Amino acid sequence: MAIDFSLTDEQKQLQALARRFAREQIAPVAGEYDRKEEVPWPVIEKLFEVGLLNAIIPEEYGGLGLSMLEEVIIGEELAWGCMGIYTIPMASDLGITPVLLAGSHEQKSRFFGQLTEKPALAAFALSEPGNGSDAAALRTRAVRDGDHYILNGTKTWISNGGEAEWVVVFATVNPEARHKGVVALVVEKGTPGFKANKLHGKMGQRASGTYELVFEDVRVPAANLLGAEGDGFKIAMNTLDKTRIPVAAGSVGVARRALDEATKYAREREAFGKPIAEFQAIQFKLAEMLMGIETARAYTYYAAWLTDRGLPQAHAAAIAKAYASEMAFAAANQAIQIHGGYGYMHEYPVEKLLRDVKLNQIYEGTNEIQRLIIARHILKG
Amino acid sequence: MKFIAVIRQVPDNEAKLRIEGGRVNYEGATLILDQMDEWGVEEVIRLKEQYGGEAVIVALGPERFEEAIRTALAMGADRGVHLVTEASLDPITQAQALADTLRDEAPTLVFTGGQQSDWDSQALGPAIAEALGWPVVTWTTSLELEGQGAYAKAKHDLDEGAEVVRVALPAVFTTQQGLNEPRYPTLPGIMKAKKKEIRKVPIAFEGKVETLEQTIQERRRLNKVIDGTKDPVAAADELVRLLHEEAKVI
Numbered sequence: 001m002a003i004d005f006s007l008t009d010e011q012k013q014l015q016a017l018a019r020r021f022a023r024e025q026i027a028p029v030a031g032e033y034d035r036k037e038e039v040p041w042p043v044i045e046k047l048f049e050v051g052l053l054n055a056i057i058p059e060e061y062g063g064l065g066l067s068m069l070e071e072v073i074i075g076e077e078l079a080w081g082c083m084g085i086y087t088i089p090m091a092s093d094l095g096i097t098p099v100l101l102a103g104s105h106e107q108k109s110r111f112f113g114q115l116t117e118k119p120a121l122a123a124f125a126l127s128e129p130g131n132g133s134d135a136a137a138l139r140t141r142a143v144r145d146g147d148h149y150i151l152n153g154t155k156t157w158i159s160n161g162g163e164a165e166w167v168v169v170f171a172t173v174n175p176e177a178r179h180k181g182v183v184a185l186v187v188e189k190g191t192p193g194f195k196a197n198k199l200h201g202k203m204g205q206r207a208s209g210t211y212e213l214v215f216e217d218v219r220v221p222a223a224n225l226l227g228a229e230g231d232g233f234k235i236a237m238n239t240l241d242k243t244r245i246p247v248a249a250g251s252v253g254v255a256r257r258a259l260d261e262a263t264k265y266a267r268e269r270e271a272f273g274k275p276i277a278e279f280q281a282i283q284f285k286l287a288e289m290l291m292g293i294e295t296a297r298a299y300t301y302y303a304a305w306l307t308d309r310g311l312p313q314a315h316a317a318a319i320a321k322a323y324a325s326e327m328a329f330a331a332a333n334q335a336i337q338i339h340g341g342y343g344y345m346h347e348y349p350v351e352k353l354l355r356d357v358k359l360n361q362i363y364e365g366t367n368e369i370q371r372l373i374i375a376r377h378i379l380k381g
Numbered sequence: 382m383k384f385i386a387v388i389r390q391v392p393d394n395e396a397k398l399r400i401e402g403g404r405v406n407y408e409g410a411t412l413i414l415d416q417m418d419e420w421g422v423e424e425v426i427r428l429k430e431q432y433g434g435e436a437v438i439v440a441l442g443p444e445r446f447e448e449a450i451r452t453a454l455a456m457g458a459d460r461g462v463h464l465v466t467e468a469s470l471d472p473i474t475q476a477q478a479l480a481d482t483l484r485d486e487a488p489t490l491v492f493t494g495g496q497q498s499d500w501d502s503q504a505l506g507p508a509i510a511e512a513l514g515w516p517v518v519t520w521t522t523s524l525e526l527e528g529q530g531a532y533a534k535a536k537h538d539l540d541e542g543a544e545v546v547r548v549a550l551p552a553v554f555t556t557q558q559g560l561n562e563p564r565y566p567t568l569p570g571i572m573k574a575k576k577k578e579i580r581k582v583p584i585a586f587e588g589k590v591e592t593l594e595q596t597i598q599e600r601r602r603l604n605k606v607i608d609g610t611k612d613p614v615a616a617a618d619e620l621v622r623l624l625h626e627e628a629k630v631i
Contacts, residue, residue, distance in 0.1 A: 010571055013455060051568030051569045
């Protein structure tokens with residue numbers, strides 16, 4: 001009897017809270033923020049009020065110390081309301097995770113304190129204009145100068161980058177050393193020489209703010225270095241091994257929304273004198289969607305379970321992320337197909353699902369990188 | 382001061398219920414804190430926040446009711462008392478079963494839902510008041526305390542209007558839409574609720590009304606389509622006539 005799929009009463013309650021929050025506070029405004037390409041601060045404030053923001057921060061630092069399983073339960077629900085809006089708290093957790101993994105007690109107290117007193121976000125800056133998947137090839141330079149590092153370079157595609165209280169920036173003290181030269185530095189908002197430029201014109205997830213970050217002779221206290229010099233690359237990879245599980249959970253949420261919308265429409269829409277839900281062509285699509293949702297959710301829970309038990313999970317996180325995001329893209333695509341012409345219009349919520357979930361196949365490691373991780377897991381033995 | 386909300390757990394509005402063996406089968410249905418009771422929970426928490434003291438949740442029903450009590454505790458109530466019975470009791474018997482506990486708790490006031498959304502009964506609040514010999518104010522839309530909790534000034538709905546009353550406490554109030562906007566049970570609230578006390582009291586009351594059979598009303602659509610393409614004015618007249626004479630909604 002070691003295997004058990006049941007949620008605790010407390011987990012059921014936090015699921016109910018997140019579900020209600022998504023239905024009442026996120027879904028009704030998702031379309032508006034998508035159109036305006038604007039960060040929904042009122043929603044972030046409400047997330048903070050109900051305790052759903054930065055909840056992975058441990059209790060001793062003023063957070064709730066949520067487990068990965070609890071994080072994915074919440075993630076699926078919030079993403080059902082809007083994947084773009086869910087990316088905001090998710091990317092904040094992405095910023096928190098390196099500090100959680102490699103920060104000292106002093107660093108955790110200092111940085112987490114800023115995120116638990118008021119609605120505030122963190123961010124994670126790895127990608128650069130010239131490198132994404134080849135993370136070790138980063139060019140942002142950090143040069144030690146007494147008690148400081150002097151930071152120069154540009155990061156891009158940084159979610160929350162302009163809103164965040166602080167950003168974990170990956171830079172190199174020695175580009176020739178590749179991954180062995182990488183440092184992880186926490187850079188606080190307002191540090192002289194640090195600028196964030198909002199990127200406009202995104203296909204989807206337009207409620208989340210995506211930034212280019214420019215560092216010009218930015219003096220970062222050496223006390224903000226996470227771990228030791230050269231630990232940065234490992235910290236980044238270990239972080240992503242964890243945080244891509246919530247990406248999988250978000251994908252499940254999008255797919256569930258696609259199925260809900262498609263089912264509702266198929267019951268109402270009539271063709272040839274009966275609801276289209278009575279045609280097998282439609283039924284097969286709905287069935288296919290549920291097959292994907294159920295398997296992706298079960299596997300995402302499994303990856304979370306491995307994480308919570310401290311077991312090797314990099315391959316599982318990669319499988320969950322790639323599988324769930326591809327499943328969700330297909331589900332959103334079928335939901336549009338079931339809606340026909342209406343599905344192609346902004347007036348119905350399904351075209352946004354497709355635009356939003358496309359990013360789940362790209363960020364936090366493209367699905368091609370996930371396949372590399374999975375292949376290495378197969379071949380390492 | 383002590384403020385008590387009496388609550389029940391009911392199927393979600395959207396839950397699809399099935400009848401099996403002449404009884405409603407709750408299996409698979411989402412069960413929630415009755416919305417009208419939720420207004421009562423919110424009100425006792427607000428009263429406690431405003432006047433100090435304690436907000437207590439009292440529920441009478443099967444084991445599963447504990448989930449609804451935990452929801453109320455997660456919203457901010459301090460503790461719960463659960464009178465446990467798997468028997469199906471009519472509202473008058475429920476009120477009698479609740480009376481001893483409520484009297485022992487000696488609250489400033491008691492709130493409960495204006496209507497119980499599963500049986501559509503409005504009897505529980507007045508029956509509790511009757512069993513305790515306390516006054517009752519039904520369909521309350523606003524309330525404030527006076528004289529350090531000796532009185533309450535309350536506004537409540539009547540059939541075609543409203544009145545404001547002053548009532549000597551302790552008293553029983555039933556809720557009405559507009560009383561308040563219930564807060565979310567927050568995540569920290571959910572985690573704290575786990576550690577809050579729920580006192581379990583087994584009770585052995587027998588109902589005086591025995592349920593023999595339950596059915597669920599099935600609404601069939603008439604599928605009447607009025608052709609408006611030829612004579613729209615006549616079609617509109619016909620629609621109004623049907624709504625007035627047959628559907629009796631206008």
